[in-house]
Amino acid sequence: MILPIYTYGQAVLRQVAEDIPTDYPGLGELIDNMYETMDHAEGVGLAAPQIGLPIRVVVISLDVLKDDFPEYAGFRHAYINAHIVEADTSDTEVITEGCLSLPGVSEPVRRPKRIRVKYLDEQLQPHDEWVEGYLARVMQHEFDHLEGHVFTDRITALRKQLVGKKLTALTKGRFACNYKVKPARR
Ligand code: NI
Numbered sequence: 001m002i003l004p005i006y007t008y009g010q011a012v013l014r015q016v017a018e019d020i021p022t023d024y025p026g027l028g029e030l031i032d033n034m035y036e037t038m039d040h041a042e043g044v045g046l047a048a049p050q051i052g053l054p055i056r057v058v059v060i061s062l063d064v065l066k067d068d069f070p071e072y073a074g075f076r077h078a079y080i081n082a083h084i085v086e087a088d089t090s091d092t093e094v095i096t097e098g099c100l101s102l103p104g105v106s107e108p109v110r111r112p113k114r115i116r117v118k119y120l121d122e123q124l125q126p127h128d129e130w131v132e133g134y135l136a137r138v139m140q141h142e143f144d145h146l147e148g149h150v151f152t153d154r155i156t157a158l159r160k161q162l163v164g165k166k167l168t169a170l171t172k173g174r175f176a177c178n179y180k181v182k183p184a185r186r
Helices: 027-040 133-146 157-171
Strands: 045-047 057-061 076-087 092-098 106-112 115-120 126-131
Touching: 027 045, 027 057, 027 076, 045 133, 057 133, 076 133, 092 133, 106 133, 106 157, 115 133, 126 133
Parallel strands: none
Antiparallel strands: 045 057, 057 076, 076 115, 092 106, 115 126
């Protein structure tokens, strides 16, 4: 089932999301719905707060990048109770990001290239690993959603000024996009 995506200005995007118990009711169905919602909106990642749930569940699908990054062919994973526990801040890079919750906004964001993450996979197996490459970038963007952050929190003061009007328009529901959304106001 395709769910509406909550957009910038919705309070749930500013909440710190909670870990869930492994017997969380309907978790499999929730993950399926998140995949379907992400695919429909042509995103590479979706965090549960973006569908209105302040819980630590994320889906990431990088198959669309396989022409540039063959290692991501078929890459499609869910991350449950996901946390970034460490980041190598000595090595950062700037990449332009966008977000399904901020349609029409894309901005360069500086982030570490390598992070250490802890999570449960879809089979509820625990992982604790260092991640790098484009996956580390997408994970940082998505896991940020679980801390109540969006990518525009991390852009320069100048870029924030330049994008301010667009953000205000988003909070008022004055934007267009080709997938189902739930704006703060409209
Ligand atoms: Ni996002």
